[in-house]
Amino acid sequence: QVQLVESGGGLVQAGGSLRLSCAASGRTFGRYVMGWFRQAPGKEREFVAVISWSGDSTYYADSVKGRFTISRDNAKNTVYLQMNSLKPEDTAVYYCAAGPGYVTTIRAYDSWGQGTQVTVSS
Secondary structure, eight states, X not given: OOOEEEEOOEEEETTOOEEEEEEEOSTTGGGSXXXXXXXXXXXXXXXXXXXXXXXXXXXXXXXTTTTEEEEEEGGGXXXXXXXXXXXXXXXXXXXXXXXXXXXXXXXXXXXXXXOEEEEEEO
């Protein structure tokens, strides 16, 4: 397990951008697959993006593909989610998560951050 803390959420106009950060504890951060998930009001938590240990492999939900970019800096124990061309439907609490495998399912992840609110106005 690893402790995760998200930051960077806020209010943005449609079409704008935000960059979320997730700081992790421990020097073994580089051994974890990292994912981003989100939960909108009245909706179930859903997968957004995942990145492999090395950062060489990424995968995105269809709803964000081409607009969001996940990246990581293992030297800084940090994973990022760059969100461009934001839409009102992107409004949600965004969570980062760490797990042992390169997967999209919520149950596969061992550690979760507390979440950061992203609100996109129309």
